[in-house]
Every structure is written in structure tokens, then in C-alpha cells.
Amino acid sequence: MPIKNPNIPSRYDPKATEYKWYKYWLENGYFRSRPDGRKPYTIVIPPPNVTGVLHMGHILNNTLQDVLIRRARMAGYNACWVPGTDHASIATEARVVAHLQASGIKKSDLSRDEFLRHAWAWTHKHGGIILEQLKRLGASCDWARTRFTLDESLCESVVKAFVDLYERGLIYRGHRMVNWDPQAQTTISNEEVNYIEKKGKLYYLRYPIKGSESFVTIATTRPETMLGDTAIGVHPDDARYHHLVGKTAIVPIANRKIPIIQDEYVDREFGTGCLKITPAHDVNDKEIGDRHQLEIIDIFQDDGSLNAHGRHYEGMDRFAVRQLIVEELQEKGFLVKEVDYTHKVGTSERTGAVIEPKRSIQWFVKMADLAKPALEAVSNGAVAIVPEKFANTYRHWMARIHDWNISRQLWWGHPIPAYYYGEGIADFVVAQTPEKALEQARRKSGNLDLQAGDLKRDPDVLDTWFSAWLWPISVFDGIRKPDNEEITYYYPTQDLVTAPEILFFWVARMITAGYAFRGRPPFSHVYLTGIVRDKQGRKMSKSLGNSPDPIELIERYGADAVRVGMLLTTPAGNDLPFDESLCLQGRNFANKIWNAFRLVQRWEPLEKRQPDYATLGISWFENRLNQALHQLEKDFEAYRISAALMGLYKLIWDDFCALYLEIVKPPYGEKIDAKTATQTRRLFESILKMLHPFMPFLTEEIWHRFAKRNEGEALIITEMPKQKACDEKLIREFDFSARVVSALRHFRMKKNIPNPERPPVSVWEREAHRHFDPVICKLAHLSELRYTNAKIEGAPALQVGLNTYFIPVERAVDNRGEIAKATAEINHLQGFLKQIEKKLNNESFIAKAPEEIVAVTRKKQADTREKIKTLQRHIEGLKR
RNA sequence: GGGCCCUUAGCUCAGCUGGUUCAGAGCACCUGCCUUACAAGCAGGGGGUCGCAGGUUCGAACCCUGCAGGGCCCACCA
Numbered sequence A: 001m002p003i004k005n006p007n008i009p010s011r012y013d014p015k016a017t018e019y020k021w022y023k024y025w026l027e028n029g030y031f032r033s034r035p036d037g038r039k040p041y042t043i044v045i046p047p048p049n050v051t052g053v054l055h056m057g058h059i060l061n062n063t064l065q066d067v068l069i070r071r072a073r074m075a076g077y078n079a080c081w082v083p084g085t086d087h088a089s090i091a092t093e094a095r096v097v098a099h100l101q102a103s104g105i106k107k108s109d110l111s112r113d114e115f116l117r118h119a120w121a122w123t124h125k126h127g128g129i130i131l132e133q134l135k136r137l138g139a140s141c142d143w144a145r146t147r148f149t150l151d152e153s154l155c156e157s158v159v160k161a162f163v164d165l166y167e168r169g170l171i172y173r174g175h176r177m178v179n180w181d182p183q184a185q186t187t188i189s190n191e192e193v194n195y196i197e198k199k200g201k202l203y204y205l206r207y208p209i210k211g212s213e214s215f216v217t218i219a220t221t222r223p224e225t226m227l228g229d230t231a232i233g234v235h236p237d238d239a240r241y242h243h244l245v246g247k248t249a250i251v252p253i254a255n256r257k258i259p260i261i262q263d264e265y266v267d268r269e270f271g272t273g274c275l276k277i278t279p280a281h282d283v284n285d286k287e288i289g290d291r292h293q294l295e296i297i298d299i300f301q302d303d304g305s306l307n308a309h310g311r312h313y314e315g316m317d318r319f320a321v322r323q324l325i326v327e328e329l330q331e332k333g334f335l336v337k338e339v340d341y342t343h344k345v346g347t348s349e350r351t352g353a354v355i356e357p358k359r360s361i362q363w364f365v366k367m368a369d370l371a372k373p374a375l376e377a378v379s380n381g382a383v384a385i386v387p388e389k390f391a392n393t394y395r396h397w398m399a400r401i402h403d404w405n406i407s408r409q410l411w412w413g414h415p416i417p418a419y420y421y422g423e424g425i426a427d428f429v430v431a432q433t434p435e436k437a438l439e440q441a442r443r444k445s446g447n448l449d450l451q452a453g454d455l456k457r458d459p460d461v462l463d464t465w466f467s468a469w470l471w472p473i474s475v476f477d478g479i480r481k482p483d484n485e486e487i488t489y490y491y492p493t494q495d496l497v498t499a500p501e502i503l504f505f506w507v508a509r510m511i512t513a514g515y516a517f518r519g520r521p522p523f524s525h526v527y528l529t530g531i532v533r534d535k536q537g538r539k540m541s542k543s544l545g546n547s548p549d550p551i552e553l554i555e556r557y558g559a560d561a562v563r564v565g566m567l568l569t570t571p572a573g574n575d576l577p578f579d580e581s582l583c584l585q586g587r588n589f590a591n592k593i594w595n596a597f598r599l600v601q602r603w604e605p606l607e608k609r610q611p612d613y614a615t616l617g618i619s620w621f622e623n624r625l626n627q628a629l630h631q632l633e634k635d636f637e638a639y640r641i642s643a644a645l646m647g648l649y650k651l652i653w654d655d656f657c658a659l660y661l662e663i664v665k666p667p668y669g670e671k672i673d674a675k676t677a678t679q680t681r682r683l684f685e686s687i688l689k690m691l692h693p694f695m696p697f698l699t700e701e702i703w704h705r706f707a708k709r710n711e712g713e714a715l716i717i718t719e720m721p722k723q724k725a726c727d728e729k730l731i732r733e734f735d736f737s738a739r740v741v742s743a744l745r746h747f748r749m750k751k752n753i754p755n756p757e758r759p760p761v762s763v764w765e766r767e768a769h770r771h772f773d774p775v776i777c778k779l780a781h782l783s784e785l786r787y788t789n790a791k792i793e794g795a796p797a798l799q800v801g802l803n804t805y806f807i808p809v810e811r812a813v814d815n816r817g818e819i820a821k822a823t824a825e826i827n828h829l830q831g832f833l834k835q836i837e838k839k840l841n842n843e844s845f846i847a848k849a850p851e852e853i854v855a856v857t858r859k860k861q862a863d864t865r866e867k868i869k870t871l872q873r874h875i876e877g878l879k880r
Numbered sequence B: 001g002g003g004c005c006c007u008u009a010g011c012u013c014a015g016c017u018g019g020u021u022c023a024g025a026g027c028a029c030c031u032g033c034c035u036u037a038c039a040a041g042c043a044g045g046g047g048g049u050c051g052c053a054g055g056u057u058c059g060a061a062c063c064c065u066g067c068a069g070g071g072c073c074c075a076c077c078a
Helices: A018-027 A056-074 A089-102 A112-126 A129-137 A152-167 A223-228 A239-244 A283-292 A308-313 A318-331 A368-379 A389-399 A434-445 A464-468 A485-490 A500-518 A550-557 A559-568 A580-601 A612-637 A641-664 A674-691 A696-706 A728-751 A773-780 A816-841 A843-848 A851-879
Strands: A040-044 A078-082 A171-181 A186-188 A193-208 A215-220 A231-234 A248-251 A256-262 A274-277 A335-348 A356-365 A384-386 A418-420 A428-430 A493-498 A523-528 A760-764 A784-788 A797-800 A803-806
Touching (some): A040 A056, A056 A493, A056 A550, A089 A464, A129 A550, A129 A559, A152 A464, A152 A500, A171 A335, A186 A356, A215 A223, A215 A274, A231 A239, A231 A283, A256 A283, A274 A283, A318 A335, A368 A389, A368 A500, A389 A500, A428 A434, A500 A523, A550 A580, A559 A580, A559 A696, A580 A641, A580 A674, A580 A696, A612 A641, A612 A674, A612 A773, A728 A797, A728 A803, A797 A851, A803 A851, A816 A843, A816 A851
Parallel strands (some): A384 A523
Antiparallel strands (some): A171 A186, A248 A256, A418 A428
């Protein structure tokens, strides 16, 4: 029996429920998952930065994951959502450096251990805040499984994976041009370089030709690098410069002699067609240099200032030198001209510093072979990417993947397990532990006296993504213990929900690691969310200050409302222009449901006969519910999450509240019959279950208010309603009746007939739709529906389908509106008829179109003619 | 420079294999209502030449070509 309470407020109060139910769910261990006989449904969270705070992107992302997890839990799966955080090597280190700087401490003044102590202190202070914030959202993670990428077991996993790949010959150390971030003083991967359009200048400089009075003129955006020039290049087919080939040019200021060479790379159209070649500071120049065995002169120090090759500019910053050297060149007559020039400059994603291409020794993963099965997986559907368009991007990228530079010159992160025992390039070993390293080093060097102290650990750490790519495996300890119960049960996981921005950084590499370490992909579906933008379409960011604080939104609107707001208009992969009004819509929806509950809970059922309208209303809504259940299923299968929510929104607001409840609601002053009350509650509970994944708090609250539940019972662990067959014909029949109701309401509104007045209505019936007549009477406030075989003279009439409805009202009637409407309808139908007849008069249509189509078209013709006739008669009737 | 995607109502988007009245939904908007669950609500209503131009077809929002506009990814001509 419902618990009656007349004093329930008319607004849903999220504050009074959210904390209560979250605590209840936690205490009862509903989020907990352990391997058992059920089928697993697993999601690993994209681990947020350990010291990060929740932003709108997280809200979107984690709401989606929670919806999927809660739905799976209610569908009978062993649902497991693994939470955790990422150490975010460079981002966190940058933050710690900035923090120390603020208190006057420079990183360079600290030892590695001292710095790491600060970093850990910072992590302990700020770490995990974001996970607490996720709880406010209702995230049903298995918190006992929380992992951090620097947890001991994950660190060991990273080392093991590194050693394993090294032993398989897939990790090597080599000289490469890398992207050097002079501010963070580390290399970064290509993926972390942002090319930003910048206004600069293109400088035309002339270099004297040795043994002549003439010059060769080149164009460059980076005049300061001339100090590292080791050649001038022209295109082999460029006749303009054939006379220069083989001659020697002199680098101004440095007074160095450099050869003039030919290379296909040089673009004849650009600038003067002559290229200054600086192998130390440009990727392409480096390649030309390799082809021609050019000298490499590195003019920079690690912080971007010039070294001794910079001569009198030594110690000065590269950008300052650019200005000064241009002035010097001008004074000395080497500057021909400078023109404005806009080009794209590589900058560091983390620090924003202009990237310096630099030649150095780094660690790399050989990707070509590793990437093959990962590429194949997306092509053959073993991993489905939603939306599909991103699969193309993925394939394109994976097909021409380059080796992955995994070393970073940072301290915060996983140290590279390499140990050096000599100065030679090959004098190192890679091992799981220092002890093993020593053993190997003795063997490899042949020097059995080698001591632990003789080994030098590689000073670099690994790229953050090198631990992240193992995440779906390492959280279940599948790297260290490949056969443990957890990994074999939970792996591969099902869905991964993340942002498209990290498709290459992370998703592609996880799939790669999945095959490399387990021979299987880590998940079967990747759902890529959109990017949350503000109303003007700008990306939400801290610096723009255009991102609302999610926790504040939850405070103001409630977690359920924020969840609904985020999901209402977010098809996969589409950017979401977020606006607070979306949360408002979510809150209104919560109140709507709350008030429906208030109505139902205050009913005092009476043992009496169930009215016909109620019986019919229930039979309709049961079918409608099954139809919605079917649609819900289809939407989830296709990952149309917002469509799924919108379907429920309409089911609840339009069908359940506006129609169903109005049908079964007892007339004023009457009591409801017990049967209808019970059935309504049952239907309401089904709706609560269907909605629970989207609005967990509200639904749990109402579910508990409906009845006294036993200890340990909760909506969150109930079973989703089972789909049954639905009678589509019955639903169509109802839809017709609903149209009749609308037409009658419209009529009453225009004629100003108040609801308490309950006229009878006569139907001149030309198509039979009598099934829901009691419902029509109830909703349109009619005393009865009568059937006649002819029109009723003098009575105002309206038309629905082929039927005419006559309303006997006494007051003065203005039929002009109705006539105009009917006339417009006739015009429309005549236009439609013309098109149909054009088709039917077209011999090739009759000849070539399939028979059913022709038959249907003929039927349409007949129906339309009939409708026009009826309407014409209708108008005639009105005119009298 | 190479590749991918998009353009449907004021906004955000559905629209399956070309074919049933297919031109839809939510929000916004307009009109009337404080009606006994809910004004954070109820009832009713208006609104689109499906970016443009061709083509294929009996038939095109849907397929093809071109054009215009927008977005994303890769590459990085100094």
C-alpha cells in the first residue's frame, strides 16, 4: 500500500535525497563487483589527472559511463566500473614547478628526490578531489578498485611491459629529431605539439659567394639559426642557380664556409628558391643533411638560449637573438628585405612554449608491427568506434604511424628501467630490477667485478601514455599476473567512453597494447563524446573562464538535472554547446515526475468497479510502455544515448503524465478504484526503472516512497522491465482518439466552452475508431459519443480523418474559422492528389515501380478523394 | 598540401535499404488559462524550396558530379 502523505512539497528537493541515497548505495555495496557466474559488463574510467578538478567534459563523459553501467547492472550483468587517476607526468610536474616557483624554489635547486617529495605532497593534497566530485554526480564506480598510475602494482606493470617489449626488439634507443620544449626542458611527442598560426616575418638574407663579388639570397623565418647553417640548397632542376652549385658560400657573422648543394626537397617557388640548411634545428634540414653528410652545428642550450656557437650572442634567448641578429645583418648589409609572413609555429600543448626541433638520444617504441592488429581490429569491427566517422580518422592515422618517442626529461613519472655501465652507446641493459640489471650488465660487459654503484640509472621518465595504454589491463593486474582471475573475467571490457581528442594519444595505443600483451583488444566499443563548448561555440577552458563549475550546477539544479541537461542534446561525437538552460530543463523534468508521484501517492483507493476509461487507458499505456521499451533497447544498442533519454522524456511527460494520468485520474471528489491505483503504481515503477540510469537519485527516492521496502532492497539493483509484444494497432487506434481529443479541446477553447460543461457529441462515422470512446469522453469532457448516419443540421462540426464530430452548443457559432481550416485542408489534399495522379498517369511508373508501391499509391488516391469529398460536404454543412 | 565529415524550423539535432501523409523531435516563440499533481505548469498554435546548380531514376532530404560555406584529423615550404 502506498504511504500517504499530504504534505509532500510540490518541488523535488535534490539536496534531501542525493547524499542519503549515495550513502545507502555505498553501504550496501551495490557498486562492488567481484568475479562470479554472471556475464561481466566492464568499463574502465578514462583516468583524470590526479590533481585535476572536475569540468564539464568530465560530467558529460562520466554521466554517459554511469548510464551504461547502471543499465547493465539492472540488465543482470555483473557491472564493474573501475575508477582511478592518472599521474599526468608533464602536466602535474609543470604544476608543481609553478607552485614551487611561487614560493621561490627553483626545480634546478632541488635534487630529484627532493623534487619528488614535493610532487607527492602536492599529489596527496590535491589528489582524489576529482573522484570525490564524481560521487556528487552519482557515479556508481566500484571505489574499492580505485587505481592510480603510480600505484606500486601499476609501476611494476609498466616496467614489465617495457622490459618485455625491449626483449621482443620493439623498444630501441636512437638519435632522432625530437620536439624539444625549452620551458619544460623535455621532449614531447608529436601529438603534444600544437601548430598555432602566428604572424612573423620572412627575412631575405644574402650570403657572400666565396671568390666573387656576388651573393646568394635565401629566405627564412628564423634568421638566428643561420649560426648553425651548414649548407645552402637549390633544386637540381633550377637553372637559375646552376652556376652556384659546387661553390662555397660564407655565413655572415659566423664567417663559416658552407657548400652550395642540390636537393630535390628545395621548393623552387618558395622565397628565392635557395634554402639555408640547418640540420641541427629543422627536421627536413636534418634529412637533407643526412643525405649530403653535412656537419651538424647545434647552437642552442636546453633552455633555448644560445651556446658558444652563438658567439657574442651566447647565453641570450633565441627570440631576443632573432631581433638583434636582424639588426646586425641590416647594419652589415646582409639583410635584403623583410616581409610580413603568417605561418604555423609548433608549440607545446603543456607549456605553450615554441618547440625547438632538436637532435637527441631518446627511447622509442617500434610501432609499425604493433599497430597492425590494432588497425585491423577497427577495420573488421572487433573494435567498433561510435560514431563511425572516427574510424576513418583512426585507420588513416594507424596506417602511417611513426615510432613513438616514450622518453621524457622529467622527474615525475615512471623511471625508464635502463641502466648504463659504460660510456659507449650500447653499454646499457634493460631490466625489471637493479639486481637483475647488475647481473645482466656483468654478463654483457664481461666485467664480473661490476658493482651496483657502477650502474647509472637512466634519468628520464616514460611518457604518461606509456602507463595509460596499459590501463584496461593493469587495473586488473594482467601484466604482472596474466592468468589471474580478475583479468580473465573482466578482460576484454565492453565500452570505453572518452573524448575524440585522445583517440590517438590513448585509444589507439590501448588497442595496440591490448594485442601486444593479451592478444585481444581491450574493449569492443569506443564511444567518443563531443566536446563541451559554450554558447558561442568556444571550447570550455579555465583561461577563458567560460566553464561553469559542475559542482555549483549540481548544488543549484541537482545531480539528476545536470545529468539530463548534459545528455539531452548530445549525440555521440557531436559538440555540445552547453547552456545552463539545459539543466533547467532537467530540473523541470524532475519536478514533473515528482508531481506525478504526488498525485499517485495521495490516492485513497476504494474497492469498486474499474471505470471503462481506466481499463482502456491501462491497456493502451501497457502497450505504449512496451513499445518504448523496445525503442529504448534499440537506442542503447546503437549507442544513441540522448535519443534514449528523449524517448523516455516524451514517454513520461506526454504519454504518462499528460495522457495516461489524466485518463485514469478520478473525477473531482471521487475516489480511485483499487485496481487502477495498483496498476498505475506498477506502471509508474516500470517507468522509474527505465529512467533510473539517467536520473538515479530521483527514481530511487520515489521508488522507496511508494512502499516500505525491505532492508537491502533498492531500485538500483532491480531488474529492468522485460520487453513484451506490443499491439501496434491498438496504439494507432489510440493515436486517432488522441487526435479527436485535441480537435475537441481546440474547439472548446475557441468557443470558450468551460470544462464543467459536458456536451454530448455525435459522430458521423465513416471509419470505425470506437475502441477508446470512453477515453475520448474523459479527456475531452463529453457526456457521451453518439453515432449517426447523417449530418446534424445546425450543429457546429469538426473533422478528424473521415469522421465528422457534431457538437450541440447553444451559443452563437462562428463557422468561418472552421471553414477556412477545412478549405486549406482541401487545397493541400488536392495538391497531394495531383502528385499522386501524375504518378499514376505515368506509364513508366506503372510499369517499373514495384506492385505494392503502385497498389499503395492507388489506395492513397482513393482515400484522398474520399477525404476531399467528406471535407466538401463538411463545408457545405457549415455554410448552412 | 593529403584525408575525413557536415550543411534539414530561430537553436540543437533525428530522418534506416530511394517508395505508406516524409518533411520530424526537443528547446525557443505566439495565444488562452493560477483547472482540485505540477505556472519549474496546462491546453492550443505558427514555423523549413532539406546549402546552391546539374545529373541518375517511374520516383531524390536520401545516390552521383560540380560549386559555396563550416568543422575535424594528418603533414609542417624554410
